[in-house]
Amino acid sequence: xxxxxxxxxxxxxxxxxxxxxxxxxxxxxxxxxxxxxxxxxxxxxxxxxxxxxxxxxxxxxxxxxxxxxxxxxxxxxxxxxxxxxxxxxxxxxxxxxxxxxxxxxxxxxxxxxxxxxxxxxxxxxxxxxxxxxxxxxxxxxxxxxxxxxxxxxxxxxxxxxxxxxxxxxxxxxxxxxxxxxxxxx
Amino acid sequence: xxxxxxxxxxxxxxxxxxxxxxxxxxxxxxxxxxxxxxxxxxxxxxxxxxxxxxxxxxxxxxxxxxxxxxxxxxxxxxxxxxxxxxxxxxxxxxxxxxxxxxxxxxxxxxxxxxxxxxxxxxxxxxxxxxxxxxxxxxxxxxxxxxxxxxxxxxxxxxxxxxxxxxxxxxxxxxxxxxxxxxxxxxxxxxxxxxxxxxxxxxxxxxxxxxxxxxxxxxxxxxxxxxxxxxxxxxxxxxxxxxxxxxxxxxxxxxxxxxxxxxxxxxxxxxxxxxxxxxxxxxxxxxxxxxxxxxxxxxxxxxxxxxxxxxxxxxxxxxxx
Numbered sequence: 001x002x003x004x005x006x007x008x009x010x011x012x013x014x015x016x017x018x019x020x021x022x023x024x025x026x027x028x029x030x031x032x033x034x035x036x037x038x039x040x041x042x043x044x045x046x047x048x049x050x051x052x053x054x055x056x057x058x059x060x061x062x063x064x065x066x067x068x069x070x071x072x073x074x075x076x077x078x079x080x081x082x083x084x085x086x087x088x089x090x091x092x093x094x095x096x097x098x099x100x101x102x103x104x105x106x107x108x109x110x111x112x113x114x115x116x117x118x119x120x121x122x123x124x125x126x127x128x129x130x131x132x133x134x135x136x137x138x139x140x141x142x143x144x145x146x147x148x149x150x151x152x153x154x155x156x157x158x159x160x161x162x163x164x165x166x167x168x169x170x171x172x173x174x175x176x177x178x179x180x181x182x183x184x185x
Numbered sequence: 186x187x188x189x190x191x192x193x194x195x196x197x198x199x200x201x202x203x204x205x206x207x208x209x210x211x212x213x214x215x216x217x218x219x220x221x222x223x224x225x226x227x228x229x230x231x232x233x234x235x236x237x238x239x240x241x242x243x244x245x246x247x248x249x250x251x252x253x254x255x256x257x258x259x260x261x262x263x264x265x266x267x268x269x270x271x272x273x274x275x276x277x278x279x280x281x282x283x284x285x286x287x288x289x290x291x292x293x294x295x296x297x298x299x300x301x302x303x304x305x306x307x308x309x310x311x312x313x314x315x316x317x318x319x320x321x322x323x324x325x326x327x328x329x330x331x332x333x334x335x336x337x338x339x340x341x342x343x344x345x346x347x348x349x350x351x352x353x354x355x356x357x358x359x360x361x362x363x364x365x366x367x368x369x370x371x372x373x374x375x376x377x378x379x380x381x382x383x384x385x386x387x388x389x390x391x392x393x394x395x396x397x398x399x400x401x402x403x404x405x406x407x408x409x410x411x412x413x414x415x416x417x418x419x420x421x422x423x424x425x426x427x428x429x430x431x432x433x434x435x436x437x438x439x440x441x442x443x444x445x446x447x448x449x450x451x452x453x454x455x456x457x458x459x460x461x462x463x464x465x466x467x468x469x470x471x472x473x474x475x476x477x478x479x480x481x482x483x484x485x486x487x488x489x490x491x492x493x494x495x496x497x498x499x500x501x502x503x504x505x
């Protein structure tokens with residue numbers, strides 16, 4: 001039986017990234033570039049899975065803009081700069097969903113329809129199933145199963161109780177399984 | 186995950202770290218001999234593997250470099266009090282459209298006003314005799330229907346390629362004039378080589394190099410150095426090919442990507458240096474630096490901003 005997922009543990013947590021973030025907090029754009037070079041590829045892959053490639057760049061751009069603003073408040077409570085950045089990106093994905101829901105409600109008042117998030121068509125079954133999950137479940141599933149964060153880390157990143165993370169993870173897997181069983185009939 | 190084992194719920198609990206100590210050890214011992222629990226664990230792992238396979242192919246170096254420029258530009262805009270964070274995509278598109286339009290106008294004007302120009306090469310392939318020059322010799326092969334003009338001005342020999350395929354062989358002695366191929370969305374500079382440029386619908390589609398190397402500076406992209414045996418295409422950054430066979434299905438060239446990255450790093454460094462000088466109030470030096478940036482990176486991400494600085498309008502910026 002395998003151990004709980006920890007695919008990409010923070011490399012030497014609290015060292016180089018912390019120093020870079022301190023420089024970012026001082027307005028050093030070069031340091032922000034270094035932070036970007038270190039984490040952008042993984043964040044872009046995460047965002048592509050979470051919201052689709054069309055919007056992934058917006059999520060990553062907003063992540064670094066928010067990180068630059070909030071760098072001075074980074075105090076090492078996150079397990080690493082990596083988990084801190086992923087936490088920002090995950091919250092942005094969830095905020096995006098809330099914005100979308102507001103738009104859908106507004107359109108419904110005018111008898112217009114807001115379709116499901118883009119890119120649901122022409123995708124693999126895996127991606128379709130993933131896009132059918134709520135943003136909250138999708139984010140937790142990706143952070144745990146793809147990015148390798150522990151449930152404790154995810155709870156800290158998202159600011160929710162660990163029980164909530166366990167529940168969302170369980171429901172996400174159950175929904176994915178249900179989608180496959182439904183499509184294979 | 187179909188299982189009849191009464192401990193199947195523990196598969197997920199163990200994976201998520203909900204089982205610790207003795208409970209975890211007990212379950213591990215059980216799972217080692219329980220095909221049902223092992224099957225359930227394999228099901229969860231398959232799901233994870235499937236998820237890991239999603240999206241990974243969608244992250245390419247060009248997107249990353251382009252996004253890097255946007256991020257730095259946006260954060261700089263916020264730090265310096267300018268607000269243009271969300272406008273970038275539209276602005277980039279408008280810039281590309283303007284470049285294409287401007288290049289088309291230049292090409293049309295050049296066609297009607299310059300001697301020796303041509304609107305379209307004869308059918309199949311046209312061949313121009315080498316230009317008479319002691320230092321630089323250029324042999325030109327134009328693809329069927331290619332539209333281009335050729336002019337010499339000062340120490341620059343310039344080809345304005347509007348559409349079609351142009352293949353050049355450049356022999357240049359030290360100090361010889363430069364050879365530039367202006368395309369609707371940028372320019373390609375020869376560095377002593379044999380190369381081919383393809384333009385379709387106002388965009389550069391392909392730059393292939395047989396000998397030597399060229400530098401392609403195209404709108405909204407970091408400058409790319411394409412070396413012998415490599416092909417740059419719009420959809421793929423660079424494709425390594427054997428010199429004898431340009432096959433677009435060949436593997437991606439990490440060498441060319443590395444070159445592109447180096448150019449982009451230089452561009453970032455030049456931009457950041459200008460910002461530093463501005464913040465320190467050294468406007469004269471900043472102007473010089475901005476001017477150097479514009480000359481070195483004519484298709485750079487911050488060209489417009491650097492042009493403003495170079496023209497001495499740095500005072501418009503609200504520096505922190």
